[in-house]
Amino acid sequence: TQLLEQSPQFLSIQEGENLTVYCNSSSVFSSLQWYRQEPGEGPVLLVTVVTGGEVKKLKRLTFQFGDARKDSSLHITAAQPGDTGLYLCAGGGRGNKLVFGAGTILRVKS
Amino acid sequence: NAGVTQTPKFQVLKTGQSMTLQCAQDMNHNSMYWYRQDPGMGLRLIYYSASEGTTDKGEVPNGYNVSRLNKREFSLRLESAAPSQTSVYFCASSAGTGQRNTIYFGEGSWLTVV
Numbered sequence: 254t255q256l257l258e259q260s261p262q263f264l265s266i267q268e269g270e271n272l273t274v275y276c277n278s279s280s281v282f283s284s285l286q287w288y289r290q291e292p293g294e295g296p297v298l299l300v301t302v303v304t305g306g307e308v309k310k311l312k313r314l315t316f317q318f319g320d321a322r323k324d325s326s327l328h329i330t331a332a333q334p335g336d337t338g339l340y341l342c343a344g345g346g347r348g349n350k351l352v353f354g355a356g357t358i359l360r361v362k363s
Numbered sequence: 364n365a366g367v368t369q370t371p372k373f374q375v376l377k378t379g380q381s382m383t384l385q386c387a388q389d390m391n392h393n394s395m396y397w398y399r400q401d402p403g404m405g406l407r408l409i410y411y412s413a414s415e416g417t418t419d420k421g422e423v424p425n426g427y428n429v430s431r432l433n434k435r436e437f438s439l440r441l442e443s444a445a446p447s448q449t450s451v452y453f454c455a456s457s458a459g460t461g462q463r464n465t466i467y468f469g470e471g472s473w474l475t476v477v
Contacts, residue, residue, distance in 0.1 A: 255404075276467050293471070294470055296406070296468050297468070301463055345463075350411070351408070353405035355403050355405040
């Protein structure tokens, strides 16, 4: 079974701080997606990374796919209260089925 | 644009009761999915339909059945609800099943089985 472990599980920081969320596995994934979910809503795709070592930037968010395609990270610069939510990573697994991590709950306090 | 719409939003069932969660998408997507989300466990795939007329089991199919009624609609049925099926259920769709396809999720259905 392919598993994705996310860390930390919870993160509470002050507005303006930087943070990094990690997504790790012992399995190789052909692609890695990051989603953000707000309370009472479904997850929304932020980015897909497909190449080992790939780095993608989305405003203050930087996503990196590990060289071996077993891990990924999400870095947020100067976090804002609007960044609060549940961040989920998902890997392209066998049979084109996505495997989701348990998520990181981020709270940014103003 | 409605996107993915699922009903009901909230439901309380007694153990042993049956119910169907309805889902419809208006994006002309080929593939549809049902996930459940439990605290600390992320999203787990229950069933999916790669295209109209086909359905396949996901990671946690036991206790559920699905019907791909047409290209737009994909329903999830609990024949005899159990407390372990208390969860938040998400319907989703994508243009295809390739790993680079964007999956669009509905807003979720909160189900409590007592």
